[in-house]
Amino acid sequence: MPTDSNAKRSPASGKVRWRRFAIVAVPSVAIAGALIGLTAKGAIASSISVSGQEFLVTASQLNGTGFEQFGGEVPGTNNSQNPVVISAIHHATLANLCQSVTVGPVTLRLTAGGGGNLVSADNLVVDASGQTGSVATFHNITIGQDAGTLTEDPGTAGTPGGFGQQADSITIDNLVQHTWLTTAGTFTLPGLSIGFGKSC
Amino acid sequence: MTTGEEDEDSPEELVARVTAPQHARTPAWRRAPDFRAWSGRRAAFRAWRHSRPFSGGLLLVIAGIELLALPLSGVLFKGALKLVIYIAIGGVFGVLIGILLIAAGIMLWINPTHRVFYAIAGIVLGLASFPASNLGGLFIAMLLAIIGGSLAFAWEPNDATENADDAGREPAAPRARRLRVRRLRVRRLRVRRLRVRGLTRGHRVFSVAAMPALLVAGMLGTSAHASTPQSGGLCILGIICLPGPSSSPSPQPSPSPSPSPSTRTPSSPKPTPSPACPPVSPSPSPKPTPTPTPTPGPSCSSTPAPKGGGSPTKGGGSSTKSSASASPSPGATSGSPSSGTGGEPGKKPAKKAAAARQVADPGLTAPCATSVLDAGSATLTDFAFKGIVHVPVGCGGTQEMMEFTASSASLAGGVTVTVTQGGQNTVTTSPTLGFSSGMTLYATKLCGKLAGIPLCFTPTTVSAVLLSTANLLTSVLPITLTNVVTNQPLALAGGLQTGPLSIGF
Numbered sequence: 001m002p003t004d005s006n007a008k009r010s011p012a013s014g015k016v017r018w019r020r021f022a023i024v025a026v027p028s029v030a031i032a033g034a035l036i037g038l039t040a041k042g043a044i045a046s047s048i049s050v051s052g053q054e055f056l057v058t059a060s061q062l063n064g065t066g067f068e069q070f071g072g073e074v075p076g077t078n079n080s081q082n083p084v085v086i087s088a089i090h091h092a093t094l095a096n097l098c099q100s101v102t103v104g105p106v107t108l109r110l111t112a113g114g115g116g117n118l119v120s121a122d123n124l125v126v127d128a129s130g131q132t133g134s135v136a137t138f139h140n141i142t143i144g145q146d147a148g149t150l151t152e153d154p155g156t157a158g159t160p161g162g163f164g165q166q167a168d169s170i171t172i173d174n175l176v177q178h179t180w181l182t183t184a185g186t187f188t189l190p191g192l193s194i195g196f197g198k199s200c
Numbered sequence: 201m202t203t204g205e206e207d208e209d210s211p212e213e214l215v216a217r218v219t220a221p222q223h224a225r226t227p228a229w230r231r232a233p234d235f236r237a238w239s240g241r242r243a244a245f246r247a248w249r250h251s252r253p254f255s256g257g258l259l260l261v262i263a264g265i266e267l268l269a270l271p272l273s274g275v276l277f278k279g280a281l282k283l284v285i286y287i288a289i290g291g292v293f294g295v296l297i298g299i300l301l302i303a304a305g306i307m308l309w310i311n312p313t314h315r316v317f318y319a320i321a322g323i324v325l326g327l328a329s330f331p332a333s334n335l336g337g338l339f340i341a342m343l344l345a346i347i348g349g350s351l352a353f354a355w356e357p358n359d360a361t362e363n364a365d366d367a368g369r370e371p372a373a374p375r376a377r378r379l380r381v382r383r384l385r386v387r388r389l390r391v392r393r394l395r396v397r398g399l400t401r402g403h404r405v406f407s408v409a410a411m412p413a414l415l416v417a418g419m420l421g422t423s424a425h426a427s428t429p430q431s432g433g434l435c436i437l438g439i440i441c442l443p444g445p446s447s448s449p450s451p452q453p454s455p456s457p458s459p460s461p462s463t464r465t466p467s468s469p470k471p472t473p474s475p476a477c478p479p480v481s482p483s484p485s486p487k488p489t490p491t492p493t494p495t496p497g498p499s500c501s502s503t504p505a506p507k508g509g510g511s512p513t514k515g516g517g518s519s520t521k522s523s524a525s526a527s528p529s530p531g532a533t534s535g536s537p538s539s540g541t542g543g544e545p546g547k548k549p550a551k552k553a554a555a556a557r558q559v560a561d562p563g564l565t566a567p568c569a570t571s572v573l574d575a576g577s578a579t580l581t582d583f584a585f586k587g588i589v590h591v592p593v594g595c596g597g598t599q600e601m602m603e604f605t606a607s608s609a610s611l612a613g614g615v616t617v618t619v620t621q622g623g624q625n626t627v628t629t630s631p632t633l634g635f636s637s638g639m640t641l642y643a644t645k646l647c648g649k650l651a652g653i654p655l656c657f658t659p660t661t662v663s664a665v666l667l668s669t670a671n672l673l674t675s676v677l678p679i680t681l682t683n684v685v686t687n688q689p690l691a692l693a694g695g696l697q698t699g700p701l702s703i704g705f
Contacts, residue, residue: 013358021351024354032326039335044331046330046332129704132703134700135697138696142564142691143690145565194338
């Protein structure tokens with residue numbers, strides 16, 4: 001018998017060979033580490049799409065082109081509908097992005113885009129229950145456009161009849177959002193770090 | 201059962217083999233579980249569990265569920281399909297990888313024979329989920345998939361491994377009495393043949409382990425290209441793409457001077473939350489009615505404008521534009537909004553009809569949701585009343601709105617935009633709002649105080665003659681309105697600068 005543990009086996013079962021495990025697990029973890037490292041350098045874009053849990057997003061500055069904003073609802077806990085402000089940005093760059101979500105006693109915190117390496121996101125859609133910023137600048141803005149006819153971010157529009165606004169470009173300083181759902185086609189996260197700690 | 205057929209069986213195993221029923225000698229995952237042989241359900245489950253790479257499959261299933269839960273929890277719990285539209289391609293990858301991980305985990309249980317394939321597939325899917333889906337479900341799903349896949353890869357049934365391990369080393373005299381043994385012999389022969397070619401089992405394992413590395417390397421090479429088509433619009437897997445709306449409204453600020461002060465009615469009627477347009481047919485009186493008309497909602501005209509406002513001519517009607525009156529209407533004091541228009545239906549003045557144009561900008565559509573803009577003060581440069589326009593409304597029909605222009609407008613004193621939609625108030629506040637580079641404002645009602653005198657204008661109370669006089673005034677110097685209330689504001693501006701901005705409910 002090749003190994004000493006054979007004596008304990010029951011005849012009809014199998015077991016895990018830990019050498020085989022290591023042979024596969026070690027290179028896989030190495031690849032995963034390389035992926036994480038490349039993402040942290042901003043070499044690989046990630047796709048982000050989270051919902052169902054309110055989390056906090058802050059950024060020292062957001063620059064975007066193709067901005068739309070309109071009202072909507074996301075399903076919340078115990079059958080309620082949470083009203084949200086849906087912001088869609090065709091292409092956005094964010095400085096000092098910080099996302100944190102608190103689940104029970106644990107707060108998961110993700111930061112990226114510090115030190116001049118901006119986070120960039122395409123087709124960013126954020127459903128927020130609240131949003132603040134210190135200064136916002138819009139170019140070619142239309143306020144009070146029907147939400148169903150917004151055109152700045154192709155493919156995204158609200159419910160016809162709803163109140164909406166859009167702008168060619170937008171800059172928001174010190175953005176703070178309480179977000180229910182974030183999606184982005186691509187998210188480039190230079191300087192990525194994920195850990196547990198305080199919320200943003 | 202006579203004796204162990206392999207000489208190197210340990211004593212315990214020999215005993216087990218002797219006492220075990222005949223069918224126990226075949227690997228358990230190759231036969232149906234015999235629940236009668238076990239006392240309880242737990243024991244039966246344990247037997248089932250031990251006879252296949254259970255833990256590896258379980259971890260893969262958990263990883264898949266976690267990947268699915270992140271983008272889809274809103275959809276799964278409430279069936280809000282609308283969210284799927286926003287999730288678009290990024291979420292689709294997450295969903296796809298999650299489903300495949302669950303499938304790989306389940307297949308590990310019901311088909312352990314092909315466990316190596318499912319295990320490698322699980323590892324590769326876990327690695328692929330890192331760039332494709334929420335950083336591998338915030339690392340959790342990726343790690344679970346790697347560990348689970350490795351566990352499943354490393355799992356081997358005892359009988360099979362024994363023989364595989366022994367095969368090359370010490371061929372015991374095989375007995376040809378049983379089918380299984382015959383099969384084993386074939387396997388051993390195959391292994392010997394492989395050894396002749398120098399490909400040992402260790403090499404095979406390493407070559408298998410290299411597969412995920414190669415696949416990921418290929419994946420990285422293509423990820424840059426794969427990400428590009430996402431920016432085009434709403435695409436599902438890069439195949440099904442929905443074209444976005446074609447035309448974009450181009451705000452055309454036409455700064456021309458003229459004042460249109462309006463009366464202040466603090467108790468402006470509460471906007472109705474219902475998005476439906478009441479079929480009101482406003483019958484405006486030609487002279488400025490001193491009583492402000494309460495227009496609770498968007499006053500959609502029941503008759504849609506001819507040709508639906510598709511090709512509105514912006515400058516066409518401006519020659520006949522009515523002009524604003526700065527005259528304080530005595531009856532329009534605060535707190536007495538009376539419906540002055542409802543009394544005389546059907547009398548549509550000709551002057552007004554001529555002034556009413558289709559739409560200002562193509563593609564401009566007013567919302568049905570009621571909205572009110574309040575500001576403590578508004579300083580307007582080159583303010584002008586351009587006339588009455590019919591603006592299409594998102595819920596159908598058109599709406600009569602006043603059109604004002606200004607080269608710049610500075611709102612201060614706590615600017616609040618309240619939108620009532622579906623019974624819910626969305627409040628946007630900013631201490632200041634600075635419109636620049638030309639601004640156009642459409643509104644169903646504009647109220648404020650000019651030098652302390654309350655003024656209020658609606659499309660029915662706007663007087664062309666008076667407003668034109670006022671246009672002369674306001675072209676000279678900027679005017680400042682205080683206590684500004686604007687109903688159904690639709691504003692276009694080349695630039696907008698806000699103060700500390702807050703959006704909430």
